[in-house]
Amino acid sequence: MDIQSEIQKIAARLLKNKEVAMVIGYGAGSAPNRTAPVFIDKEKDVGKLVFNRFCVNNLSLYLPRLKEKGKIAIVAKPCDVRTIVCLIQEKQIERDKVHIISFACPGLLEKDGKTLFASCAECAVTLPPVYDTLSGEAKEMERNEPFTDRVADFFSKMPAERWEMFKAEMEKCIRCYACRNACPMCYCEECFVERSLPRWIGEGSEVTDTMIFHIVRAIHTAGRCGECGACARACPMDVNLAPLAKQIREDMLNLFHHQAGVDPNAPAALETFKPDDYNDFIK
Amino acid sequence: MKDKILLKENLVSFGNSLIEQYRLIAPVKSNGFSLYKPVGNASEICLDYLRPLKSAKEIFFPQNETLFFFNKKTQKIAEPAYDKKPTILFGAVACDLAGIAAQDRLFSAGAYLDSYYLKRRRNSILIGMACPEPGEMCFCGFFGIDRFASDIADLFFTPFSDKYYIKVNTEAGARLVESLPDAAAADAKTVERLRCENAEPKWDIPPLDELARMLAEGFEADVWDEIAQKCIGCAACTFVCPTCHCFDITDEAKGEIGRRVRTWDGCMFPKFTLHASGHNPRTKGGQRMRQRILHKFSYFKDNQGVVSCTGCGRCAEICPVNVDIREVLKQLGEACERKS
Amino acid sequence: MAEEVENFEPKIVAFLCNWCSYAGADLAGIGRYQYPPNVRVIRVPCSGRVDPLYILKALQNGADGVLVSGCHPGDCHYIEGNYYARRKFAVLKNLLEALGLEEGRVQFSWVSAAEGERFSQVIREVTESVKKLGPARRMVKSFEIPKEIEKEIAEA
Numbered sequence: 001m002d003i004q005s006e007i008q009k010i011a012a013r014l015l016k017n018k019e020v021a022m023v024i025g026y027g028a029g030s031a032p033n034r035t036a037p038v039f040i041d042k043e044k045d046v047g048k049l050v051f052n053r054f055c056v057n058n059l060s061l062y063l064p065r066l067k068e069k070g071k072i073a074i075v076a077k078p079c080d081v082r083t084i085v086c087l088i089q090e091k092q093i094e095r096d097k098v099h100i101i102s103f104a105c106p107g108l109l110e111k112d113g114k115t116l117f118a119s120c121a122e123c124a125v126t127l128p129p130v131y132d133t134l135s136g137e138a139k140e141m142e143r144n145e146p147f148t149d150r151v152a153d154f155f156s157k158m159p160a161e162r163w164e165m166f167k168a169e170m171e172k173c174i175r176c177y178a179c180r181n182a183c184p185m186c187y188c189e190e191c192f193v194e195r196s197l198p199r200w201i202g203e204g205s206e207v208t209d210t211m212i213f214h215i216v217r218a219i220h221t222a223g224r225c226g227e228c229g230a231c232a233r234a235c236p237m238d239v240n241l242a243p244l245a246k247q248i249r250e251d252m253l254n255l256f257h258h259q260a261g262v263d264p265n266a267p268a269a270l271e272t273f274k275p276d277d278y279n280d281f282i283k
Numbered sequence: 284m285k286d287k288i289l290l291k292e293n294l295v296s297f298g299n300s301l302i303e304q305y306r307l308i309a310p311v312k313s314n315g316f317s318l319y320k321p322v323g324n325a326s327e328i329c330l331d332y333l334r335p336l337k338s339a340k341e342i343f344f345p346q347n348e349t350l351f352f353f354n355k356k357t358q359k360i361a362e363p364a365y366d367k368k369p370t371i372l373f374g375a376v377a378c379d380l381a382g383i384a385a386q387d388r389l390f391s392a393g394a395y396l397d398s399y400y401l402k403r404r405r406n407s408i409l410i411g412m413a414c415p416e417p418g419e420m421c422f423c424g425f426f427g428i429d430r431f432a433s434d435i436a437d438l439f440f441t442p443f444s445d446k447y448y449i450k451v452n453t454e455a456g457a458r459l460v461e462s463l464p465d466a467a468a469a470d471a472k473t474v475e476r477l478r479c480e481n482a483e484p485k486w487d488i489p490p491l492d493e494l495a496r497m498l499a500e501g502f503e504a505d506v507w508d509e510i511a512q513k514c515i516g517c518a519a520c521t522f523v524c525p526t527c528h529c530f531d532i533t534d535e536a537k538g539e540i541g542r543r544v545r546t547w548d549g550c551m552f553p554k555f556t557l558h559a560s561g562h563n564p565r566t567k568g569g570q571r572m573r574q575r576i577l578h579k580f581s582y583f584k585d586n587q588g589v590v591s592c593t594g595c596g597r598c599a600e601i602c603p604v605n606v607d608i609r610e611v612l613k614q615l616g617e618a619c620e621r622k623s
Numbered sequence: 624m625a626e627e628v629e630n631f632e633p634k635i636v637a638f639l640c641n642w643c644s645y646a647g648a649d650l651a652g653i654g655r656y657q658y659p660p661n662v663r664v665i666r667v668p669c670s671g672r673v674d675p676l677y678i679l680k681a682l683q684n685g686a687d688g689v690l691v692s693g694c695h696p697g698d699c700h701y702i703e704g705n706y707y708a709r710r711k712f713a714v715l716k717n718l719l720e721a722l723g724l725e726e727g728r729v730q731f732s733w734v735s736a737a738e739g740e741r742f743s744q745v746i747r748e749v750t751e752s753v754k755k756l757g758p759a760r761r762m763v764k765s766f767e768i769p770k771e772i773e774k775e776i777a778e779a
């Protein structure tokens with residue numbers, strides 16, 4: 001059975017047995033290459049659940065805000081599961097209040113339906129690290145589609161040029177904060193960019209203010225980012241956030257040997273330390 | 284005023300002849316999408332697109348604008364110098380022109396004249412461009428917007444075969460195309476035929492007058508929460524919208540020197556209505572979604588005489604969670620039917 | 624321009640932890656160890672108190688360099704504040720340099736309360752290296768206030 005029908009079957013069962021109060025999943029979008037989050041609380045509606053390669057959102061962002069509903073089942077790609085694990089670690093949700101429906105992920109496609117998302121092409125965790133029910137087989141799926149590498153060119157440049165490229169991307173940003181709002185790990189009730197006492201960054205889109213937003217957000221997600229790429233996909237202006245994400249990911253791995261949300265028992269990299277951590281950069 | 288003809292192959296030289304005297308803004312493609320941007324050479328203009336990703340509103344109502352600089356110690360202020368070179372907006376599509384018309388109403392409504400908007404707007408010429416085929420998310424036709432004409436444009440271009448048919452609407456427009464050959468009666472017919480062939484599809488949305496009634500009755504309906512459940516509150520929809528005009532005013536200072544800036548705001552931001560007291564009258568996503576829809580289809584219409592949605596479909600296109608305004612209206616209609 | 628760089632005296636913001644580096648600075652003063660007057664000291668309870676945001680704000684407001692200094696590993700008054708800080712700083716420094724900010728705009732050191740001479744040495748080194756980089760431009764916020772306007776409103 002395909003992933004979609006299994007998801008529907010599992011959802012029907014969970015709702016029927018009242019094991020969960022709601023299933024969060026993907027529904028049909030308003031265009032063939034889109035999907036939209038759906039919240040299903042009646043067994044008869046499970047037919048609305050779809051799964052295809054345009055399931056771009058990370059639905060775990062809805063878990064903390066819906067927790068008063070009771071136990072919730074969620075359709076989660078392996079990368080989304082990583083953020084669920086982080087949310088549990090950070091005590092935003094409880095493990096026994098969420099039912100994870102996952103699967104071996106085929107990777108997502110851009111709106112053209114042909115190109116693999118760069119984050120999916122580089123995905124390190126294509127099988128869910130944790131789950132309650134699995135739809136389909138736990139077998140790695142091949143991803144043969146082409147993708148656009150958005151970091152190689154950047155990192156091949158000299159610092160001054162990199163800064164210019166970074167600045168050009170920042171100038172594209174309209175500061176809608178969709179990237180942040182689409183990210184399950186950016187659950188702060190009040191983000192630093194919106195604080196007014198003190199006001200950390202200007203309201204507008206002055207470029208250094210925008211830079212500070214993105215740099216600080218990248219640091220705030222360090223060691224907690226599930227690399228789902230939902231932030232980049234949410235951006236209406238196609239701002240290239242990949243170099244920031246890549247640098248953070250490499251540091252987590254190389255300096256602290258940490259991959260977020262893969263091991264529920266491993267603390268987030270910046271929440272812990274070792275006395276003999278990397279110290280060479282300090283005088 | 285006679286209508287004119289421009290050969291497509293002469294578009295670049297026509298555009299360049301404008302650049303000397305005007306700041307030319309036109310759709311330019313970069314990174315796989317197009318945006319209205321100032322062009323240095325008309326060859327940069329890209330008309331092979333649907334509609335630019337962002338609307339044209341920022342030409343007259345920029346996302347950030349310094350209203351004045353101040354010095355805290357001397358208590359003196361000064362406005363930034365303003366570039367007097369007139370602007371030509373070239374290649375604006377009908378939904379954007381309708382957006383400008385809506386903003387014109389707002390920013391020059393009765394006693395409330397927005398000098399910042401008007402100094403730019405009054406010093407501009409609009410050149411429209413017909414949209415040959417609506418995009419997947421477009422529904423301008425629902426509002427009766429004609430993709431092949433616009434009253435507000437000084438000139439309106441319609442491409443056909445290897446030419447543009449130029450409808451001349453104003454004296455200012457006429458002066459720009461004086462030297463071009465007049466359009467023949469046959470050309471006018473061809474363009475008219477094109478327009479008829481592209482007659483309106485049917486829309487699966489409650490008609491506007493019915494919508495108005497539903498909105499009036501459905502203020503407290505539960506459906507708002509349903510609609511807003513997936514919304515992540517990014518307000519990107521309001522930023523790309525050609526009519527959204529909410530703004531915030533803040534002061535920024537460094538030492539003694541500072542500036543007062545006006546920046547876009549949007550009712551979908553949870554903090555949009557946050558009071559200084561800490562009270563927020565719109566705490567729920569449903570209330571915010573209702574504000575956006577009601578402002579567009581009810582309040583703006585009551586205050587300014589037109590709905591402030593032009594059917595450009597940009598909000599639907601860029602919404603990260605696919606909140607599609609057409610679906611929203613449909614859902615509203617269904618909810619009202621359920622009730623009655 | 625060349626002259627500007629030659630006579631350039633950088634402004635350096637130094638976040639010093641109260642218990643070690645700030646005391647180290649004090650000791651440098653008592654011991655009359657000379658160091659360049661380019662640093663503007665901000666006393667913080669612990670290096671762990673320094674949010675990366677503070678460092679970025681200093682750069683945005685025109686600091687040519689930022690130094691964060693705390694107790695040596697193992698000596699933090701709050702036992703482990705500097706260990707957490709070290710991880711954060713490593714990430715910040717690598718990220719800024721990956722994005723193309725000049726290496727050396729942001730620097731870190733461990734200086735104890737007993738190391739007055741070392742404190743002056745660190746400040747000398749940091750000042751010299753920031754001087755070599757020249758005035759900071761990349762992260763500095765501009766109000767784009769035209770010179771004439773700035774002058775106009777400055778006159779009473």
Ligand code: SF4
Nearest residue numbers: 186188191192217220
């Ligand atoms: S960027 Fe940082 S402060 Fe803002 S929401 Fe994300 S984690 Fe919170």
Ligand code: SF4
Nearest residue numbers: 183225226228229231
């Ligand atoms: S930062 Fe981006 S990639 Fe990482 S968890 Fe958040 S949305 Fe996903």
Ligand code: SF4
Nearest residue numbers: 173174176177179235
């Ligand atoms: S989603 Fe894109 S445009 Fe919006 S704030 Fe993030 S990077 Fe900027």
Ligand code: SF4
Nearest residue numbers: 514515517518520602
């Ligand atoms: S773009 Fe979509 S998610 Fe963002 S505020 Fe608008 S409706 Fe909500």
Ligand code: SF4
Nearest residue numbers: 527528529549550578
């Ligand atoms: S209230 Fe909302 S819908 Fe109305 S103009 Fe402002 S942002 Fe747009």
Ligand code: FES
Nearest residue numbers: 640669670693694
């Ligand atoms: S008290 Fe000095 S680093 Fe913590």
